[in-house]
Amino acid sequence: MSQISEASFSEELEKQGIDGKLVLGYPSGLFVLFFTEMWERFSFYGMRVLLINFLTSAILVGSPFSGWGWDPVKATSLFGTYAMLLYITPIFGGMLADKFLGYRYAVVIGAAIMTIGHLFMAFDTPLFLYLGLGALVIGTGFFKPNMTSILSEMYKKFPQKKDGAYTIFYMGVNAGAFFGMLLCGYLAEKVGWHWGFGLAGIFMFLGTLQFWFAKPIFGKVGDPPTAEQAEEKAAVMKAENPDDKPNPFTKLDTFLIVIMTILGLAYAFNDPLSKIANIDILSGLQIGTMAGQNVAIISALVLFLFVVISRLARYTKVVRQRLIAVIIFAFFVIFFWMSFEQGASSLVIFARDSVDRSLSGNSLTIFNIVNTLLTVVPLILITYVVAKLTKQTFGKAPLTNIVQFVCFAGLWGIAIWMLYREFTAESSEIPVSWFSIMNSFFIITFANFVSKIWDTKFNPPAAVKYGMGLIIMAIGFGLLAFGAHGLQAGIKVSMVWLILAYLFHTLGELCLSPVGLSYVSKLVPARMIGFMFGMWYLAIAIGNKLAAILGGQIENITKEYSLSTFFLIFTIVPIVAGLIVMSLHPMLKKLMHGVK
Incomplete structure:
Protein backbone atom coordinates (compact mmCIF):
# COMPACT_ATOMS: atom_id res chain seq x y z
CA MET A 1 0.00 0.00 0.00
CA SER A 2 1.29 3.44 -0.90
CA GLN A 3 2.49 5.81 1.80
CA ILE A 4 0.37 8.80 2.76
CA SER A 5 1.77 12.29 3.42
CA GLU A 6 1.43 13.82 6.89
CA ALA A 7 -0.87 16.55 5.54
CA SER A 8 -3.19 14.04 3.86
CA PHE A 9 -3.07 11.83 6.94
CA SER A 10 -4.08 14.76 9.13
CA GLU A 11 -6.95 15.68 6.81
CA GLU A 12 -8.27 12.10 6.76
CA LEU A 13 -8.22 11.98 10.56
CA GLU A 14 -10.21 15.23 10.79
CA LYS A 15 -12.83 13.78 8.42
CA GLN A 16 -13.39 10.97 10.96
CA GLY A 17 -13.77 13.46 13.81
CA ILE A 18 -10.33 12.55 15.21
CA ASP A 19 -7.94 15.33 16.20
CA GLY A 20 -5.72 15.78 13.15
CA LYS A 21 -2.78 17.43 14.88
CA LEU A 22 0.26 15.18 14.70
CA VAL A 23 2.90 14.60 17.35
CA LEU A 24 6.18 13.25 15.96
CA GLY A 25 4.25 12.19 12.85
CA TYR A 26 1.52 10.29 14.74
CA PRO A 27 -2.03 11.35 15.77
CA SER A 28 -2.20 13.04 19.16
CA GLY A 29 -4.76 10.40 20.16
CA LEU A 30 -2.08 7.72 19.87
CA PHE A 31 -0.03 9.43 22.58
CA VAL A 32 -3.11 9.78 24.81
CA LEU A 33 -3.43 6.01 24.51
CA PHE A 34 0.33 5.70 25.07
CA PHE A 35 0.13 7.56 28.40
CA THR A 36 -3.11 5.89 29.49
CA GLU A 37 -1.49 2.50 28.97
CA MET A 38 1.72 3.75 30.60
CA TRP A 39 -0.04 4.78 33.82
CA GLU A 40 -2.07 1.58 33.91
CA ARG A 41 1.08 -0.53 33.46
CA PHE A 42 2.86 1.65 36.04
CA SER A 43 0.18 0.71 38.55
CA PHE A 44 -0.16 -2.93 37.49
CA TYR A 45 3.54 -3.78 37.51
CA GLY A 46 4.19 -1.57 40.52
CA MET A 47 1.75 -3.73 42.51
CA ARG A 48 2.75 -7.00 40.84
CA VAL A 49 6.43 -6.69 41.73
CA LEU A 50 5.50 -6.21 45.41
CA LEU A 51 2.90 -8.90 45.96
CA ILE A 52 4.99 -12.07 46.40
CA ASN A 53 7.66 -10.17 48.34
CA PHE A 54 5.03 -8.71 50.68
CA LEU A 55 3.19 -12.00 51.24
CA THR A 56 6.39 -13.96 52.02
CA SER A 57 8.27 -11.31 54.04
CA ALA A 58 8.65 -11.86 57.75
CA ILE A 59 6.03 -10.58 60.20
CA LEU A 60 7.44 -7.56 62.08
CA VAL A 61 4.85 -6.29 64.55
CA GLY A 62 4.33 -2.53 64.31
CA SER A 63 6.78 -2.13 61.41
CA PRO A 64 5.84 -0.63 58.01
CA PHE A 65 7.99 -3.41 56.50
CA SER A 66 6.04 -6.26 58.10
CA GLY A 67 4.87 -8.86 55.60
CA TRP A 68 2.44 -11.70 56.13
CA GLY A 69 5.03 -14.42 56.66
CA TRP A 70 3.42 -16.84 54.20
CA ASP A 71 5.43 -19.71 52.75
CA PRO A 72 5.96 -19.51 48.95
CA VAL A 73 3.44 -22.29 48.24
CA LYS A 74 0.58 -20.27 49.76
CA ALA A 75 1.73 -16.99 48.25
CA THR A 76 2.12 -18.34 44.73
CA SER A 77 -1.20 -20.22 44.86
CA LEU A 78 -2.93 -16.86 45.36
CA PHE A 79 -0.77 -15.03 42.85
CA GLY A 80 -1.15 -17.81 40.26
CA THR A 81 -4.94 -17.63 40.39
CA TYR A 82 -4.79 -13.84 40.13
CA ALA A 83 -2.44 -14.03 37.11
CA MET A 84 -4.55 -16.76 35.50
CA LEU A 85 -7.77 -14.75 35.77
CA LEU A 86 -6.07 -11.66 34.31
CA TYR A 87 -5.92 -13.48 30.95
CA ILE A 88 -9.45 -14.89 31.10
CA THR A 89 -11.59 -11.87 32.03
CA PRO A 90 -10.47 -9.85 28.94
CA ILE A 91 -12.29 -12.40 26.78
CA PHE A 92 -15.58 -11.33 28.36
CA GLY A 93 -14.63 -7.65 28.61
CA GLY A 94 -13.91 -7.54 24.88
CA MET A 95 -17.26 -9.14 24.07
CA LEU A 96 -19.19 -6.64 26.23
CA ALA A 97 -17.38 -3.71 24.63
CA ASP A 98 -17.97 -5.03 21.11
CA LYS A 99 -21.73 -5.48 21.61
CA PHE A 100 -22.83 -2.93 24.20
CA LEU A 101 -20.40 -0.55 25.89
CA GLY A 102 -18.03 0.61 23.18
CA TYR A 103 -14.28 0.57 23.69
CA ARG A 104 -13.90 3.98 25.34
CA TYR A 105 -16.49 3.43 28.08
CA ALA A 106 -15.13 -0.07 28.69
CA VAL A 107 -11.64 1.39 29.22
CA VAL A 108 -12.96 4.02 31.65
CA ILE A 109 -15.02 1.44 33.59
CA GLY A 110 -12.03 -0.91 33.76
CA ALA A 111 -9.65 1.86 34.84
CA ALA A 112 -12.05 3.06 37.55
CA ILE A 113 -12.48 -0.46 38.97
CA MET A 114 -8.71 -1.00 38.89
CA THR A 115 -8.17 2.31 40.71
CA ILE A 116 -10.45 1.10 43.50
CA GLY A 117 -8.55 -2.22 43.55
CA HIS A 118 -5.17 -0.52 43.93
CA LEU A 119 -6.46 1.74 46.69
CA PHE A 120 -7.91 -1.28 48.54
CA MET A 121 -4.48 -2.90 48.48
CA ALA A 122 -2.87 0.13 50.13
CA PHE A 123 -4.55 -1.03 53.39
CA ASP A 124 -2.79 -4.45 53.07
CA THR A 125 -5.28 -6.25 55.35
CA PRO A 126 -6.61 -9.68 54.25
CA LEU A 127 -10.09 -8.42 53.38
CA PHE A 128 -8.86 -5.43 51.39
CA LEU A 129 -6.12 -7.44 49.67
CA TYR A 130 -8.62 -9.99 48.36
CA LEU A 131 -11.10 -7.27 47.39
CA GLY A 132 -8.29 -5.40 45.68
CA LEU A 133 -7.11 -8.38 43.67
CA GLY A 134 -10.70 -9.13 42.65
CA ALA A 135 -11.23 -5.55 41.48
CA LEU A 136 -7.96 -5.65 39.52
CA VAL A 137 -9.01 -8.85 37.76
CA ILE A 138 -12.44 -7.43 36.80
CA GLY A 139 -11.02 -4.04 35.82
CA THR A 140 -8.33 -5.62 33.66
CA GLY A 141 -11.06 -7.57 31.86
CA PHE A 142 -12.60 -4.30 30.69
CA PHE A 143 -9.35 -2.38 30.16
CA LYS A 144 -6.86 -4.78 28.57
CA PRO A 145 -8.58 -5.80 25.29
CA ASN A 146 -10.17 -2.46 24.53
CA MET A 147 -7.14 -0.16 24.55
CA THR A 148 -5.74 -1.92 21.50
CA SER A 149 -9.26 -1.99 19.98
CA ILE A 150 -9.39 1.83 20.12
CA LEU A 151 -5.98 1.99 18.47
CA SER A 152 -7.06 -0.47 15.78
CA GLU A 153 -10.27 1.48 15.08
CA MET A 154 -8.36 4.76 14.89
CA TYR A 155 -6.06 3.27 12.24
CA LYS A 156 -8.56 1.11 10.35
CA LYS A 157 -8.30 3.33 7.25
CA PHE A 158 -4.51 3.58 7.53
CA PRO A 159 -3.23 -0.03 7.76
CA GLN A 160 0.13 1.01 6.31
CA LYS A 161 0.76 3.11 9.43
CA LYS A 162 -0.49 0.60 11.99
CA ASP A 163 2.81 -1.21 12.64
CA GLY A 164 4.54 2.01 13.69
CA ALA A 165 1.59 2.98 15.87
CA TYR A 166 1.67 -0.35 17.72
CA THR A 167 5.41 0.02 18.25
CA ILE A 168 4.87 3.41 19.90
CA PHE A 169 1.99 2.05 21.97
CA TYR A 170 4.00 -0.88 23.32
CA MET A 171 6.84 1.45 24.26
CA GLY A 172 4.26 3.00 26.60
CA VAL A 173 3.60 -0.45 28.06
CA ASN A 174 7.27 -0.95 28.85
CA ALA A 175 7.85 2.61 30.07
CA GLY A 176 4.99 2.20 32.55
CA ALA A 177 6.23 -1.18 33.72
CA PHE A 178 9.75 0.21 34.14
CA PHE A 179 8.82 3.22 36.27
CA GLY A 180 6.12 1.37 38.19
CA MET A 181 8.47 -1.37 39.36
CA LEU A 182 11.28 1.10 40.00
CA LEU A 183 9.38 3.66 42.09
CA CYS A 184 6.59 1.59 43.73
CA GLY A 185 9.19 -1.02 44.59
CA TYR A 186 11.56 1.53 46.07
CA LEU A 187 8.89 3.18 48.21
CA ALA A 188 7.58 -0.17 49.45
CA GLU A 189 10.99 -1.55 50.41
CA LYS A 190 12.55 1.68 51.74
CA VAL A 191 9.56 3.47 53.33
CA GLY A 192 6.79 0.89 53.80
CA TRP A 193 4.44 -1.43 51.92
CA HIS A 194 1.51 1.01 52.20
CA TRP A 195 3.42 3.61 50.21
CA GLY A 196 4.25 1.25 47.36
CA PHE A 197 0.71 -0.07 46.98
CA GLY A 198 -0.73 3.42 47.45
CA LEU A 199 1.46 5.00 44.76
CA ALA A 200 0.18 2.44 42.26
CA GLY A 201 -3.40 3.50 43.06
CA ILE A 202 -2.68 7.23 42.76
CA PHE A 203 -1.24 6.95 39.26
CA MET A 204 -4.03 4.61 38.16
CA PHE A 205 -6.54 7.26 39.23
CA LEU A 206 -4.68 10.06 37.45
CA GLY A 207 -4.30 7.93 34.32
CA THR A 208 -8.06 7.34 34.29
CA LEU A 209 -8.75 11.07 34.53
CA GLN A 210 -6.37 12.01 31.70
CA PHE A 211 -8.05 9.48 29.39
CA TRP A 212 -11.58 10.58 30.31
CA PHE A 213 -10.81 14.25 29.70
CA ALA A 214 -9.30 13.41 26.29
CA LYS A 215 -12.61 12.52 24.61
CA PRO A 216 -12.55 15.57 22.24
CA ILE A 217 -9.33 14.19 20.74
CA PHE A 218 -10.94 10.88 19.70
CA GLY A 219 -14.25 12.08 18.29
CA LYS A 220 -16.57 9.07 17.96
CA VAL A 221 -13.79 6.48 18.00
CA GLY A 222 -14.57 3.90 20.68
CA ASP A 223 -18.20 4.99 21.19
CA PRO A 224 -20.88 2.32 21.76
CA PRO A 225 -21.63 0.42 18.52
CA THR A 226 -24.80 1.17 16.57
CA ALA A 227 -26.94 -1.44 14.78
CA GLU A 228 -25.77 -0.04 11.43
CA GLN A 229 -22.11 -0.43 12.41
CA ALA A 230 -22.71 -4.05 13.47
CA GLU A 231 -24.32 -4.82 10.10
CA GLU A 232 -21.49 -3.05 8.25
CA LYS A 233 -18.88 -5.01 10.21
CA ALA A 234 -20.62 -8.32 9.37
CA ALA A 235 -20.79 -7.35 5.68
CA VAL A 236 -17.07 -6.46 5.59
CA MET A 237 -16.14 -9.75 7.26
CA LYS A 238 -18.23 -11.66 4.72
CA ALA A 239 -16.72 -9.77 1.77
CA GLU A 240 -13.16 -10.33 3.03
CA ASN A 241 -13.79 -14.04 3.69
CA PRO A 242 -16.25 -15.27 1.01
CA ASP A 243 -15.27 -18.93 1.51
CA ASP A 244 -15.57 -18.77 5.28
CA LYS A 245 -18.85 -20.50 6.14
CA PRO A 246 -20.58 -19.95 9.47
CA ASN A 247 -19.87 -22.58 12.12
CA TYR A 315 -14.31 -26.77 8.90
CA THR A 316 -12.90 -27.19 5.43
CA LYS A 317 -9.49 -28.88 5.16
CA VAL A 318 -7.39 -25.71 4.76
CA VAL A 319 -9.12 -23.81 7.57
CA ARG A 320 -8.97 -26.87 9.82
CA GLN A 321 -5.26 -27.39 9.30
CA ARG A 322 -4.45 -23.73 9.89
CA LEU A 323 -6.37 -23.87 13.17
CA ILE A 324 -4.40 -26.97 14.16
CA ALA A 325 -1.19 -24.98 13.58
CA VAL A 326 -2.48 -22.26 15.93
CA ILE A 327 -3.29 -24.88 18.57
CA ILE A 328 0.24 -26.32 18.33
CA PHE A 329 1.75 -22.85 18.77
CA ALA A 330 -0.58 -22.21 21.73
CA PHE A 331 0.54 -25.47 23.36
CA PHE A 332 4.21 -24.50 23.25
CA VAL A 333 3.51 -20.98 24.48
CA ILE A 334 2.47 -22.59 27.79
CA PHE A 335 6.05 -23.81 28.32
CA PHE A 336 7.44 -20.35 27.62
CA TRP A 337 5.24 -18.46 30.08
CA MET A 338 5.56 -21.24 32.66
CA SER A 339 9.27 -20.40 32.81
CA PHE A 340 9.31 -16.69 31.91
CA GLU A 341 6.79 -15.76 34.63
CA GLN A 342 9.15 -16.99 37.33
CA GLY A 343 10.10 -13.32 37.30
CA ALA A 344 6.97 -12.60 39.35
CA SER A 345 7.42 -15.41 41.89
CA SER A 346 10.57 -17.49 42.42
CA LEU A 347 13.00 -14.89 41.05
CA VAL A 348 11.62 -12.32 43.51
CA ILE A 349 12.30 -14.72 46.39
CA PHE A 350 15.71 -15.59 44.92
CA ALA A 351 16.66 -11.90 44.60
CA ARG A 352 15.61 -11.19 48.18
CA ASP A 353 17.16 -14.21 49.90
CA SER A 354 20.05 -15.41 47.73
CA VAL A 355 21.49 -12.41 45.84
CA ASP A 356 24.12 -10.13 47.34
CA ARG A 357 22.44 -6.71 47.11
CA SER A 358 24.60 -4.80 49.63
CA LEU A 359 26.69 -1.95 48.22
CA SER A 360 29.12 0.59 49.65
CA GLY A 361 32.04 2.73 48.55
CA ASN A 362 32.93 2.67 44.84
CA SER A 363 30.43 -0.08 44.01
CA LEU A 364 27.59 2.03 45.43
CA THR A 365 28.79 5.10 43.50
CA ILE A 366 28.89 3.15 40.22
CA PHE A 367 25.42 1.72 40.87
CA ASN A 368 24.03 5.18 41.68
CA ILE A 369 25.42 6.59 38.43
CA VAL A 370 23.94 3.72 36.41
CA ASN A 371 20.62 3.98 38.24
CA THR A 372 20.50 7.73 37.64
CA LEU A 373 21.03 7.28 33.91
CA LEU A 374 18.43 4.50 33.80
CA THR A 375 15.92 6.76 35.53
CA VAL A 376 16.60 10.24 34.15
CA VAL A 377 17.25 9.57 30.45
CA PRO A 378 13.88 7.83 29.81
CA LEU A 379 12.12 10.49 31.91
CA ILE A 380 13.62 13.28 29.79
CA LEU A 381 12.57 11.56 26.55
CA ILE A 382 9.00 10.92 27.72
CA THR A 383 8.68 14.42 29.18
CA TYR A 384 9.69 15.79 25.76
CA VAL A 385 6.82 13.82 24.20
CA VAL A 386 4.42 15.20 26.85
CA ALA A 387 5.51 18.74 26.01
CA LYS A 388 4.90 18.15 22.28
CA LEU A 389 1.49 16.59 23.01
CA THR A 390 0.50 19.50 25.27
CA LYS A 391 1.48 22.05 22.63
CA GLN A 392 -0.77 20.37 20.05
CA THR A 393 -3.81 19.50 22.19
CA PHE A 394 -4.09 22.06 25.01
CA GLY A 395 -6.75 24.04 23.17
CA LYS A 396 -8.91 20.99 22.54
CA ALA A 397 -8.40 19.02 25.77
CA PRO A 398 -6.83 21.25 28.44
CA LEU A 399 -7.87 19.13 31.43
CA THR A 400 -6.12 16.03 30.15
CA ASN A 401 -2.91 18.04 29.79
CA ILE A 402 -3.23 19.49 33.30
CA VAL A 403 -3.61 15.98 34.74
CA GLN A 404 -0.63 14.84 32.68
CA PHE A 405 1.43 17.70 34.14
CA VAL A 406 0.49 16.60 37.68
CA CYS A 407 1.50 13.02 36.82
CA PHE A 408 4.92 13.99 35.53
CA ALA A 409 5.57 16.49 38.29
CA GLY A 410 4.92 13.69 40.76
CA LEU A 411 7.05 11.22 38.78
CA TRP A 412 10.01 13.62 38.62
CA GLY A 413 9.64 14.51 42.28
CA ILE A 414 9.69 10.90 43.48
CA ALA A 415 12.55 9.99 41.13
CA ILE A 416 14.73 12.92 42.28
CA TRP A 417 13.99 12.14 45.95
CA MET A 418 14.95 8.49 45.40
CA LEU A 419 18.22 9.35 43.64
CA TYR A 420 19.17 12.00 46.22
CA ARG A 421 18.48 9.57 49.07
CA GLU A 422 20.72 6.93 47.52
CA PHE A 423 23.56 9.34 46.63
CA THR A 424 23.72 10.62 50.21
CA ALA A 425 23.76 7.14 51.78
CA GLU A 426 27.10 5.64 52.88
CA SER A 427 25.85 2.13 52.18
CA SER A 428 22.69 0.74 50.64
CA GLU A 429 20.86 -2.42 49.72
CA ILE A 430 19.43 -2.61 46.20
CA PRO A 431 15.65 -3.15 46.37
CA VAL A 432 14.46 -6.59 45.30
CA SER A 433 12.13 -4.91 42.80
CA TRP A 434 15.01 -3.14 41.02
CA PHE A 435 16.03 -6.34 39.21
CA SER A 436 12.55 -6.68 37.70
CA ILE A 437 13.00 -3.43 35.75
CA MET A 438 15.72 -5.17 33.72
CA ASN A 439 13.09 -6.86 31.55
CA SER A 440 11.50 -3.55 30.51
CA PHE A 441 14.90 -1.89 30.07
CA PHE A 442 16.18 -4.69 27.83
CA ILE A 443 12.97 -4.67 25.77
CA ILE A 444 13.30 -0.94 25.13
CA THR A 445 17.01 -1.42 24.31
CA PHE A 446 16.81 -4.45 22.03
CA ALA A 447 13.28 -4.49 20.53
CA ASN A 448 14.23 -2.35 17.53
CA PHE A 449 17.41 -4.36 16.97
CA VAL A 450 15.54 -7.69 16.93
CA SER A 451 12.80 -6.36 14.65
CA LYS A 452 15.47 -5.15 12.18
CA ILE A 453 16.97 -8.66 12.12
CA TRP A 454 13.57 -10.06 11.12
CA ASP A 455 13.44 -7.48 8.28
CA THR A 456 16.64 -8.90 6.76
CA LYS A 457 17.12 -12.14 4.86
CA PHE A 458 17.55 -13.83 8.24
CA ASN A 459 13.85 -14.07 9.02
CA PRO A 460 13.27 -17.63 10.24
CA PRO A 461 9.83 -19.27 10.12
CA ALA A 462 7.50 -19.17 13.09
CA ALA A 463 8.46 -22.59 14.47
CA VAL A 464 12.14 -21.62 14.49
CA LYS A 465 11.40 -18.28 16.21
CA TYR A 466 9.41 -20.19 18.82
CA GLY A 467 12.26 -22.62 19.37
CA MET A 468 14.80 -19.78 19.56
CA GLY A 469 12.64 -17.95 22.09
CA LEU A 470 12.37 -20.99 24.34
CA ILE A 471 16.04 -21.94 24.11
CA ILE A 472 17.42 -18.40 24.57
CA MET A 473 15.20 -17.91 27.62
CA ALA A 474 16.38 -21.28 28.99
CA ILE A 475 20.00 -20.08 28.76
CA GLY A 476 19.09 -17.40 31.32
CA PHE A 477 17.97 -20.05 33.78
CA GLY A 478 21.07 -22.09 32.94
CA LEU A 479 23.22 -19.15 34.03
CA LEU A 480 21.31 -18.96 37.32
CA ALA A 481 21.78 -22.70 37.83
CA PHE A 482 25.53 -22.27 37.22
CA GLY A 483 25.76 -19.22 39.50
CA ALA A 484 23.88 -21.01 42.30
CA HIS A 485 25.82 -24.28 41.94
CA GLY A 486 27.28 -25.43 45.25
CA LEU A 487 25.76 -22.46 47.08
CA GLN A 488 26.04 -22.96 50.84
CA ALA A 489 23.63 -21.67 53.47
CA GLY A 490 24.30 -18.01 54.26
CA ILE A 491 26.33 -17.44 51.08
CA LYS A 492 24.83 -15.22 48.38
CA VAL A 493 25.45 -15.03 44.62
CA SER A 494 26.56 -12.01 42.61
CA MET A 495 23.77 -9.87 41.17
CA VAL A 496 25.46 -10.18 37.76
CA TRP A 497 23.93 -13.65 37.32
CA LEU A 498 20.40 -12.35 37.81
CA ILE A 499 20.93 -9.39 35.47
CA LEU A 500 22.29 -11.73 32.77
CA ALA A 501 19.33 -14.05 33.30
CA TYR A 502 16.89 -11.19 32.68
CA LEU A 503 18.83 -10.27 29.53
CA PHE A 504 18.38 -13.75 28.04
CA HIS A 505 14.77 -13.97 29.22
CA THR A 506 14.03 -10.70 27.40
CA LEU A 507 15.80 -11.77 24.19
CA GLY A 508 13.77 -14.98 24.27
CA GLU A 509 10.58 -12.98 24.76
CA LEU A 510 11.41 -10.75 21.79
CA CYS A 511 11.83 -13.83 19.60
CA LEU A 512 8.61 -15.55 20.62
CA SER A 513 6.03 -13.20 22.10
CA PRO A 514 5.34 -10.88 19.11
CA VAL A 515 4.98 -13.88 16.78
CA GLY A 516 2.07 -15.56 18.53
CA LEU A 517 -0.78 -13.07 18.19
CA SER A 518 0.40 -12.18 14.71
CA TYR A 519 -0.06 -15.76 13.51
CA VAL A 520 -3.45 -16.08 15.20
CA SER A 521 -4.67 -13.09 13.20
CA LYS A 522 -3.15 -14.46 9.97
CA LEU A 523 -4.24 -18.10 10.26
CA VAL A 524 -7.68 -17.86 11.83
CA PRO A 525 -10.82 -17.08 9.76
CA ALA A 526 -12.64 -13.91 10.77
CA ARG A 527 -15.64 -15.72 12.25
CA MET A 528 -13.38 -17.77 14.53
CA ILE A 529 -11.00 -15.01 15.59
CA GLY A 530 -12.65 -14.27 18.94
CA PHE A 531 -12.74 -17.92 19.99
CA MET A 532 -9.13 -18.55 18.97
CA PHE A 533 -7.82 -15.39 20.64
CA GLY A 534 -9.67 -16.60 23.72
CA MET A 535 -7.93 -19.96 23.44
CA TRP A 536 -4.57 -18.22 23.03
CA TYR A 537 -5.10 -16.22 26.20
CA LEU A 538 -6.23 -19.41 27.93
CA ALA A 539 -2.85 -20.97 27.06
CA ILE A 540 -1.07 -17.94 28.57
CA ALA A 541 -3.33 -18.19 31.64
CA ILE A 542 -2.39 -21.86 32.09
CA GLY A 543 1.28 -20.95 31.69
CA ASN A 544 0.96 -18.26 34.37
CA LYS A 545 -0.75 -20.63 36.80
CA LEU A 546 1.86 -23.35 36.22
CA ALA A 547 4.61 -20.76 36.70
CA ALA A 548 3.21 -19.84 40.10
CA ILE A 549 2.71 -23.48 41.17
CA LEU A 550 6.29 -24.42 40.24
CA GLY A 551 7.73 -21.15 41.55
CA GLY A 552 6.15 -21.84 44.92
CA GLN A 553 8.29 -24.96 45.20
CA ILE A 554 11.59 -23.04 45.26
CA GLU A 555 12.17 -23.58 48.98
CA ASN A 556 11.04 -27.22 48.94
CA ILE A 557 13.23 -28.17 45.97
CA THR A 558 16.17 -26.21 47.39
CA LYS A 559 15.90 -28.08 50.72
CA GLU A 560 15.49 -31.48 49.08
CA TYR A 561 18.07 -31.01 46.30
CA SER A 562 19.60 -27.57 45.68
CA LEU A 563 18.80 -24.12 44.33
CA SER A 564 20.77 -25.03 41.21
CA THR A 565 18.44 -28.01 40.63
CA PHE A 566 15.41 -25.73 40.83
CA PHE A 567 16.76 -23.51 38.03
CA LEU A 568 17.80 -26.54 35.97
CA ILE A 569 14.12 -27.48 35.66
CA PHE A 570 13.49 -24.21 33.82
CA THR A 571 16.61 -24.77 31.74
CA ILE A 572 15.94 -28.30 30.52
CA VAL A 573 12.15 -28.18 29.95
CA PRO A 574 12.14 -25.10 27.65
CA ILE A 575 15.17 -26.37 25.69
CA VAL A 576 13.42 -29.69 25.04
CA ALA A 577 10.20 -27.87 24.09
CA GLY A 578 12.17 -25.53 21.81
CA LEU A 579 13.91 -28.38 19.99
CA ILE A 580 10.59 -30.20 19.52
CA VAL A 581 8.76 -27.17 18.08
CA MET A 582 11.68 -26.47 15.70
CA SER A 583 11.58 -30.08 14.50
CA LEU A 584 7.87 -29.60 13.74
CA HIS A 585 8.59 -26.86 11.19
CA PRO A 586 8.02 -29.01 8.06
CA MET A 587 4.66 -30.20 9.38
CA LEU A 588 3.62 -26.72 10.51
CA LYS A 589 4.59 -25.28 7.12
CA LYS A 590 2.18 -27.70 5.44
CA LEU A 591 -0.58 -26.98 7.94
CA MET A 592 -0.26 -23.21 7.39
CA HIS A 593 -0.87 -23.48 3.61
CA GLY A 594 1.31 -20.60 2.49
CA VAL A 595 0.74 -18.19 5.38
CA LYS A 596 4.07 -16.59 6.36
Missing part, protein backbone atom coordinates in the same frame (compact mmCIF):
# COMPACT_ATOMS: atom_id res chain seq x y z
CA PRO A 248 -22.24 -21.68 14.95
CA PHE A 249 -21.87 -23.23 18.38
CA THR A 250 -24.27 -26.12 18.88
CA LYS A 251 -26.30 -26.54 22.06
CA LEU A 252 -23.87 -29.29 23.09
CA ASP A 253 -20.90 -26.94 22.47
CA THR A 254 -22.50 -24.24 24.61
CA PHE A 255 -23.37 -26.67 27.40
CA LEU A 256 -19.84 -28.11 27.50
CA ILE A 257 -18.29 -24.62 27.46
CA VAL A 258 -20.40 -23.65 30.48
CA ILE A 259 -19.40 -26.84 32.34
CA MET A 260 -15.68 -26.47 31.56
CA THR A 261 -15.77 -22.80 32.57
CA ILE A 262 -17.34 -23.66 35.93
CA LEU A 263 -14.80 -26.44 36.53
CA GLY A 264 -11.88 -24.22 35.51
CA LEU A 265 -12.96 -21.34 37.75
CA ALA A 266 -13.66 -23.75 40.61
CA TYR A 267 -10.08 -25.04 40.29
CA ALA A 268 -8.68 -21.50 40.15
CA PHE A 269 -10.41 -20.45 43.37
CA ASN A 270 -10.04 -23.76 45.18
CA ASP A 271 -6.24 -23.85 44.82
CA PRO A 272 -5.57 -20.83 47.08
CA LEU A 273 -8.58 -21.59 49.30
CA SER A 274 -7.30 -25.09 50.08
CA LYS A 275 -3.70 -23.98 50.66
CA ILE A 276 -4.35 -20.75 52.59
CA ALA A 277 -7.62 -21.38 54.48
CA ASN A 278 -7.79 -25.21 54.34
CA ILE A 279 -11.18 -24.95 52.61
CA ASP A 280 -11.53 -27.54 49.83
CA ILE A 281 -14.73 -26.90 47.88
CA LEU A 282 -13.86 -29.69 45.41
CA SER A 283 -13.13 -32.47 47.89
CA GLY A 284 -16.24 -34.31 46.70
CA LEU A 285 -14.63 -34.86 43.29
CA GLN A 286 -11.61 -36.72 44.72
CA ILE A 287 -10.85 -40.02 42.96
CA GLY A 288 -8.53 -42.31 44.92
CA THR A 289 -5.42 -40.31 45.75
CA MET A 290 -6.14 -37.66 43.08
CA ALA A 291 -7.28 -34.40 44.69
CA GLY A 292 -10.69 -33.08 43.70
CA GLN A 293 -9.28 -29.87 42.21
CA ASN A 294 -6.98 -31.90 39.94
CA VAL A 295 -9.94 -34.00 38.80
CA ALA A 296 -11.83 -30.77 38.04
CA ILE A 297 -9.09 -29.17 35.95
CA ILE A 298 -8.30 -32.38 34.04
CA SER A 299 -12.01 -32.83 33.29
CA ALA A 300 -12.22 -29.22 32.09
CA LEU A 301 -9.24 -29.72 29.77
CA VAL A 302 -10.71 -32.97 28.36
CA LEU A 303 -14.03 -31.21 27.64
CA PHE A 304 -12.15 -28.31 26.09
CA LEU A 305 -10.26 -30.63 23.75
CA PHE A 306 -13.52 -32.37 22.79
CA VAL A 307 -15.18 -29.04 21.89
CA VAL A 308 -12.14 -27.86 19.90
CA ILE A 309 -11.77 -31.15 17.99
CA SER A 310 -15.50 -31.38 17.23
CA ARG A 311 -15.49 -27.80 15.90
CA LEU A 312 -12.36 -28.39 13.82
CA ALA A 313 -14.05 -31.35 12.15
CA ARG A 314 -16.75 -29.01 10.79
